Amino acid sequence: MIYCNITNVTERRLSKMTKLQVIGEISPDFAQILTEEALDFVESLVQQFSARREKLLRRREERQEQINNGVMPAFLPETESIRNSDWTIALVPDHLQDRRVEITGPVDRKMMINALNSGANVFMADFEDANSPSWNNMIQGQVNLRDAINRTITYDSPDGKHYQLNEKVATLFVRPRGWHLEEKHVLFDGKPISASLFDFGLYFFHNAKQLIANGSGPYFYLPKLESHLEARLWNDVFIFSQRELGIPLGTIKATVLIETIFAAFEMDEILYELREHSAGLNCGRWDYIFSFIKKFRNKPDFILPDRSVITMTVPFMRSYSLLAIKTSHRRNAHAIGGMAANIPVKDNSQINEDAFAKVRIDKEREARDGHDGTWVAHPGLVPVALEVFNHFMPQPNQIEKKLEDIQITAEDLLQVPEGHITEQGLRTNISVGVQYLESWLRGKGAVPIYHLMEDAATAEISRAQVWQWLHNPNGILHDGRKVNVQLFDQFLEEELEKIKIMVGHDQYEIGKYQLASDLFKHLSLSHEFVEFLTIPGYHYL
Numbered sequence: 001m002i003y004c005n006i007t008n009v010t011e012r013r014l015s016k017m018t019k020l021q022v023i024g025e026i027s028p029d030f031a032q033i034l035t036e037e038a039l040d041f042v043e044s045l046v047q048q049f050s051a052r053r054e055k056l057l058r059r060r061e062e063r064q065e066q067i068n069n070g071v072m073p074a075f076l077p078e079t080e081s082i083r084n085s086d087w088t089i090a091l092v093p094d095h096l097q098d099r100r101v102e103i104t105g106p107v108d109r110k111m112m113i114n115a116l117n118s119g120a121n122v123f124m125a126d127f128e129d130a131n132s133p134s135w136n137n138m139i140q141g142q143v144n145l146r147d148a149i150n151r152t153i154t155y156d157s158p159d160g161k162h163y164q165l166n167e168k169v170a171t172l173f174v175r176p177r178g179w180h181l182e183e184k185h186v187l188f189d190g191k192p193i194s195a196s197l198f199d200f201g202l203y204f205f206h207n208a209k210q211l212i213a214n215g216s217g218p219y220f221y222l223p224k225l226e227s228h229l230e231a232r233l234w235n236d237v238f239i240f241s242q243r244e245l246g247i248p249l250g251t252i253k254a255t256v257l258i259e260t261i262f263a264a265f266e267m268d269e270i271l272y273e274l275r276e277h278s279a280g281l282n283c284g285r286w287d288y289i290f291s292f293i294k295k296f297r298n299k300p301d302f303i304l305p306d307r308s309v310i311t312m313t314v315p316f317m318r319s320y321s322l323l324a325i326k327t328s329h330r331r332n333a334h335a336i337g338g339m340a341a342n343i344p345v346k347d348n349s350q351i352n353e354d355a356f357a358k359v360r361i362d363k364e365r366e367a368r369d370g371h372d373g374t375w376v377a378h379p380g381l382v383p384v385a386l387e388v389f390n391h392f393m394p395q396p397n398q399i400e401k402k403l404e405d406i407q408i409t410a411e412d413l414l415q416v417p418e419g420h421i422t423e424q425g426l427r428t429n430i431s432v433g434v435q436y437l438e439s440w441l442r443g444k445g446a447v448p449i450y451h452l453m454e455d456a457a458t459a460e461i462s463r464a465q466v467w468q469w470l471h472n473p474n475g476i477l478h479d480g481r482k483v484n485v486q487l488f489d490q491f492l493e494e495e496l497e498k499i500k501i502m503v504g505h506d507q508y509e510i511g512k513y514q515l516a517s518d519l520f521k522h523l524s525l526s527h528e529f530v531e532f533l534t535i536p537g538y539h540y541l
């Protein structure tokens with residue numbers, strides 16, 4: 001639904017002949033975020049950087065074309081000197097030296113308080129994978145962040161529980177939406193503006209000075225970058241923004257998620273572009289798998305097995321994570337690990353124990369390999385990750401571990417994992433994809449499904465695999481059946497029936513299952529691969 005209330009703020013802006021228009025609903029709370037000054041700042045970012053963003057998005061398409069024509073990603077010859085010369089990123093502040101456990105979660109008010117109180121070193125407040133970008137979620141999220149930074153945030157749940165911040169809270173990082181997304185409720189010259197500039201701009205404008213006064217700073221996670229030129233764009237946004245607000249250059253710090261195959265080939269260059277603002281790299285494993293499927297989708301020999309067998313220990317994933325550690329440490333940067341999808345299970349102690357054991361093994365591998373910290377999805381997992389990192393990393397980080405003996409080649413990064421495509425794998429992808437979309441369409445961007453954390457990145461894997469198995473001649477089930485439209489239709493119908501029984505008829509009818517199923521079908525069957533599920537999905541928010 002698009003709200004069309006032209007509000008006081010917008011009217012005043014129109015009278016100033018500005019080109020930025022807000023067409024989303026503005027409640028009194030939201031008006032405190034969408035102030036004239038804040039919108040002027042966003043407008044200046046949009047004016048300054050939109051054309052470059054659009055050019056870089058076109059470059060993504062060109063690179064896809066190149067892959068389709070047989071040119072595989074490679075370490076760039078034109079930036080060899082950056083890879084081969086000695087330089088390091090600027091020193092990060094003391095309070096960013098120890099990042100052993102980082103909790104992530106959407107910008108929901110209650111969850112933010114829980115995350116900040118969780119005992120983790122860092123909380124990444126997520127406008128991206130864990131968030132469904134409805135107008136309400138986006139602006140309420142900004143309200144919540146401002147209140148958290150002012151330490152006035154509280155929440156009273158319907159069941160009477162009161163939430164407030166502890167004395168000591170996690171250091172806040174914010175993940176704005178990626179370069180590919182737009183904010184349709186704010187128009188510039190009549191066109192939706194960049195969601196990244198909108199999320200970043202509002203957060204930075206309202207909070208940067210207060211964060212500095214609190215002894216912290218404006219810290220960011222940057223998602224889904226596909227090249228060092230996209231990192232350069234962020235860096236220029238940072239320089240411009242700090243100048244505009246009169247904040248010393250280098251105050252902003254940002255950790256880049258290496259979660260696309262192209263970014264894996266440009267880790268040094270990404271760190272170099274952001275060297276005055278860098279807070280290292282992170283292995284965004286779920287989007288990385290998605291990117292691998294997406295970019296090589298048209299190559300018959302790049303067919304991937306069931307999602308459940310593409311773990312961090314398969315060769316291409318392990319190579320990528322070791323390269324992230326080696327590259328970061330050479331530049332004195334942190335290399336943060338990723339998210340194990342297992343979460344606590346309340347009603348089954350055996351499954352719960354298994355989940356904790358799986359998370360522990362994952363964190364142990366990361367700590368042993370040399371990661372300087374890791375991500376957890378749930379407050380209940382903070383102690384597990386803490387214990388592992390305290391054991392393997394008694395010091396604040398292990399940047400001194402340089403991994404000089406590790407050599408990762410392009411072939412290592414491009415090695416296709418082995419394994420089977422099974423009927424269960426196909427059914428699970430369909431079921432998870434539909435259930436996740438249903439939740440996302442209702443405004444919830446992270447959900448537990450079959451005891452795993454599902455968010456936009458994990459759901460992208462499910463739907464991209466279904467597309468690939470349908471469209472690739474090698475999309476053949478272990479029992480010899482080709483994945484085709486008929487099989488897909490049959491499984492979709494059967495999985496929907498199972499979901500209906502699981503959630504109950506009433507819930508099914510109230511929910512958005514039919515729309516989710518239609519959207520999933522469109523994503524799976526469309527002739528051209530849809531770049532991100534969030535793009536067509538956003539039409540329905």
Ligand SMILES: CC(=O)SCCNC(=O)CCNC(=O)[C@H](O)C(C)(C)COP(=O)(O)OP(=O)(O)OC[C@H]1O[C@@H](n2cnc3c(N)ncnc32)[C@H](O)[C@@H]1OP(=O)(O)O
Nearest residue numbers: 104105111114115129130286339377378446447448453457
């Ligand atoms: C691929 C990637 O990008 S990973 C990063 C993005 N993804 C995420 O951040 C996912 C974050 N995790 C979550 O959203 C949640 O843990 C879920 C959806 C997976 C599970 O949520 P729930 O089913 O609500 O978990 P559960 O019922 O066990 O929660 C127990 C309590 O912990 C809280 N909680 C759970 N996860 C989190 C979290 N990540 N941050 C803060 N609080 C949390 C719940 O709000 C609840 O609080 P309450 O007891 O005060 O009511």
Ligand SMILES: O=CC(=O)O
Nearest residue numbers: 284285286287457
């Ligand atoms: O953002 C994290 C990921 O794994 O994707």
Ligand SMILES: [Mg+2]
Nearest residue numbers: 129284287457
């Ligand atoms: Mg991601």
